[in-house]
Amino acid sequence: VPTFDSNELKQFAGRLLMATGASAEEADTVADVLVSANLAGHDSHGVIRIEQYMRMIREGRIVPGAPFEVVRRAPAMALVDGHWGFGAVIAVRATLLAMEMARTTGVAAVSVRDCNHVSRLGHYVLMAAEAGLVGMMTANNHGGGRWVAPWGGTERRLSTNPLAFAAPTAGRPILVDITTSTVAEGKIRVLRNKGLPMPEGWAIHPDGSALTDPAHMYGPPYGSLLPFGGMAGHKGFGLSMMVELLSGALSGAGCTGAADRPPGNALFILVIDPAATGTLEAFQSEAAGLVDWVKSSAPVPGGAGVMAPGEPEFREEERRREAGIPLDDETWRQLRELAAGLSVPELECTTETQRHGDPEF
Amino acid sequence: VPTFDSNELKQFAGRLLMATGASAEEADTVADVLVSANLAGHDSHGVIRIEQYMRMIREGRIVPGAPFEVVRRAPAMALVDGHWGFGAVIAVRATLLAMEMARTTGVAAVSVRDCNHVSRLGHYVLMAAEAGLVGMMTANNHGGGRWVAPWGGTERRLSTNPLAFAAPTAGRPILVDITTSTVAEGKIRVLRNKGLPMPEGWAIHPDGSALTDPAHMYGPPYGSLLPFGGMAGHKGFGLSMMVELLSGALSGAGCTGAADRPPGNALFILVIDPAATGTLEAFQSEAAGLVDWVKSSAPVPGGAGVMAPGEPEFREEERRREAGIPLDDETWRQLRELAAGLSVPELECTTETQRHGDPEF
Numbered sequence: 001v002p003t004f005d006s007n008e009l010k011q012f013a014g015r016l017l018m019a020t021g022a023s024a025e026e027a028d029t030v031a032d033v034l035v036s037a038n039l040a041g042h043d044s045h046g047v048i049r050i051e052q053y054m055r056m057i058r059e060g061r062i063v064p065g066a067p068f069e070v071v072r073r074a075p076a077m078a079l080v081d082g083h084w085g086f087g088a089v090i091a092v093r094a095t096l097l098a099m100e101m102a103r104t105t106g107v108a109a110v111s112v113r114d115c116n117h118v119s120r121l122g123h124y125v126l127m128a129a130e131a132g133l134v135g136m137m138t139a140n141n142h143g144g145g146r147w148v149a150p151w152g153g154t155e156r157r158l159s160t161n162p163l164a165f166a167a168p169t170a171g172r173p174i175l176v177d178i179t180t181s182t183v184a185e186g187k188i189r190v191l192r193n194k195g196l197p198m199p200e201g202w203a204i205h206p207d208g209s210a211l212t213d214p215a216h217m218y219g220p221p222y223g224s225l226l227p228f229g230g231m232a233g234h235k236g237f238g239l240s241m242m243v244e245l246l247s248g249a250l251s252g253a254g255c256t257g258a259a260d261r262p263p264g265n266a267l268f269i270l271v272i273d274p275a276a277t278g279t280l281e282a283f284q285s286e287a288a289g290l291v292d293w294v295k296s297s298a299p300v301p302g303g304a305g306v307m308a309p310g311e312p313e314f315r316e317e318e319r320r321r322e323a324g325i326p327l328d329d330e331t332w333r334q335l336r337e338l339a340a341g342l343s344v345p346e347l348e349c350t351t352e353t354q355r356h357g358d359p360e361f
Numbered sequence: 362v363p364t365f366d367s368n369e370l371k372q373f374a375g376r377l378l379m380a381t382g383a384s385a386e387e388a389d390t391v392a393d394v395l396v397s398a399n400l401a402g403h404d405s406h407g408v409i410r411i412e413q414y415m416r417m418i419r420e421g422r423i424v425p426g427a428p429f430e431v432v433r434r435a436p437a438m439a440l441v442d443g444h445w446g447f448g449a450v451i452a453v454r455a456t457l458l459a460m461e462m463a464r465t466t467g468v469a470a471v472s473v474r475d476c477n478h479v480s481r482l483g484h485y486v487l488m489a490a491e492a493g494l495v496g497m498m499t500a501n502n503h504g505g506g507r508w509v510a511p512w513g514g515t516e517r518r519l520s521t522n523p524l525a526f527a528a529p530t531a532g533r534p535i536l537v538d539i540t541t542s543t544v545a546e547g548k549i550r551v552l553r554n555k556g557l558p559m560p561e562g563w564a565i566h567p568d569g570s571a572l573t574d575p576a577h578m579y580g581p582p583y584g585s586l587l588p589f590g591g592m593a594g595h596k597g598f599g600l601s602m603m604v605e606l607l608s609g610a611l612s613g614a615g616c617t618g619a620a621d622r623p624p625g626n627a628l629f630i631l632v633i634d635p636a637a638t639g640t641l642e643a644f645q646s647e648a649a650g651l652v653d654w655v656k657s658s659a660p661v662p663g664g665a666g667v668m669a670p671g672e673p674e675f676r677e678e679e680r681r682r683e684a685g686i687p688l689d690d691e692t693w694r695q696l697r698e699l700a701a702g703l704s705v706p707e708l709e710c711t712t713e714t715q716r717h718g719d720p721e722f
Contacts, residue, residue, distance in 0.1 A: 072637075076437035111638055230592065232591075241670050277440035286606075294519065
């Protein structure tokens with residue numbers, strides 16, 4: 001598998017974006033967010049998206065240089081119109097704004113509308129946690145990305161509506177970065193491409209039975225992903241509705257199904273400063289104690305033991321910083337083709353490694 | 362089944378609490394919170410708790426008349442020490458404080474420590490939603506209530522760590538009120554008392570196998586509840602950790618396992634004012650549109666169709682306001698005994714009805 005040094009891959013991604021109209025600052029931010037997703041093992045949110053972003057720029061759906069407009073402000077809340085700029089650029093600025101406000105007010109929220117694809121929510125809540133703050137973030141897709149049936153129903157009504165949370169500890173932060181569906185759509189695509197069935201419980205057939213053929217997620221009769229939760233799927237559905245309202249209704253971008261808006265990410269970003277009513281040190285120590293406590297449980301026999309939320313991603317990041325980021329052949333072919341078309345110098349593989357572990361992680 | 366008018370039951374509960382030392386205002390608040398849980402069908406959080414509260418007052422673990430102390434304040438955040446007063450009284454005051462702050466700052470949070478059992482979180486977030494605000498709330502148990510294994514482990518490390526959310530719509534609010542475990546402990550107690558097994562997926566045996574015998578949740582070899590999520594149980598575990606940190610670490614009450622504190626509820630209450638950066642009307646209209654959209658899905662064949670989060674509770678409330686609140690014989694026996702011991706006049710049953718539906722809902 002073609003494998004790349006993360007810094008070189010980031011610079012290459014940045015050059016491609018600049019060649020399509022992004023400013024140096026925008027290109028750097030977008031490349032950083034995408035490569036950080038690859039580092040964490042979430043390849044579906046990484047540089048595989050560059051082809052999509054470059055296409056969206058050509059179609060006018062991503063607007064390089066779009067203004068970051070704070071439309072309304074309250075002491076601890078702001079509404080941002082991203083004017084369809086790069087999602088990552090808007091989300092980074094909105095997160096920094098929420099962090100700055102929370103340092104003064106204790107807790108602060110930023111709502112964002114007219115924002116393009118932001119990649120992995122974990123990136124932004126980690127910005128907060130690494131600065132000693134607590135971050136929470138939700139995103140919906142308003143017009144698009146309908147994959148998930150509501151609990152009790154068989155038709156697609158919701159997108160995978162992710163929610164992320166991060167908090168500082170004495171070591172690496174706690175990072176929760178989840179969709180409110182059983183799985184992300186990318187995992188089904190992988191099984192379909194491999195000709196493998198889905199496990200029972202991921203999806204529902206329009207007749208109400210368990211759907212295991214991934215082809216029916218992409219062609220008639222169309223199945224639906226289920227909200228996560230198994231027998232308690234009403235809980236995942238409830239959280240998905242929470243994500244819709246926080247992201248789509250507070251920002252004015254709209255909730256799924258309610259309006260004919262172009263698909264994008266509406267965001268809700270919440271930041272809390274533990275030092276506002278306590279001390280960061282006490283918070284970190286409490287969080288570290290909690291991690292030790294849950295990890296002291298006996299492991300499920302044959303399992304990997306208890307890992308703190310985010311630990312799998314941090315482990316993968318360490319591995320890939322060292323060993324490089326493996327790209328699948330199709331993504332690498334696309335990126336080379338884009339580079340050739342834009343006269344961007346091609347990137348050299350550092351190594352041809354065997355993939356370690358599941359590419360979907 | 363002995364069945365009672367909800368207003369009369371509330372007054373009776375209030376008289377019992379006043380006879381044990383609660384002020385009229387405290388008794389009214391606690392009775393209101395408990396009876397509202399019964400009305401919603403959550404009997405395990407209702408007047409069944411009065412016996413426990415009266416015992417805790419005698420033991421000095423609930424302190425009637427305890428001061429509600431705002432220990433620290435930032436513009437949009439406050440830390441409250443409840444001094445071990447009635448949990449419901451503290452939680453109502455903390456919610457009102459967060460609501461008042463959010464009207465000025467847009468978003469506001471209140472952290473609470475040294476707080477007793479608050480019953481159903483849904484009660485408090487509904488206070489916000491019914492006032493046109495968005496509410497979110499989490500609670501942990503710091504010292505107590507260990508029932509849940511961390512994902513990947515087989516030993517109890519966490520309590521059922523609930524999370525609630527409510528938002529206004531054109532009609533009744535959206536209400537999400539869930540534990541981050543597969544089920545609440547009360548449901549297992551009911552099965553044990555009936556001699557019935559648990560469904561596979563609720564709990565794990567210390568040897569790592571599925572645990573279906575509810576007796577092993579109460580005696581050796583002790584099993585553990587699982588985090589909710591089924592195959593995606595790491596998501597429920599992540600949310601449980603989020604609840605611990607928001608509730609226990611921000612408030613200074615402590616996270617589960619980290620300290621030897623008396624069991625209680627540490628709280629995190631977040632309130633957002635949709636009018637701070639938009640209008641309440643636009644938010645309500647968006648929320649109502651979302652509800653219509655998810656309910657337009659074809660139902661799972663043979664199922665009840667799609668219900669909005671909170672709809673089952675609101676339906677039960679309407680039914681019980683009309684038909685009365687049925688109490689199980691043991692709870693009614695306890696309450697009569699308590700009343701007799703305190704010379705509180707006994708309550709008359711309004712009717713002897715057949716129970717409608719599952720008492721555990």
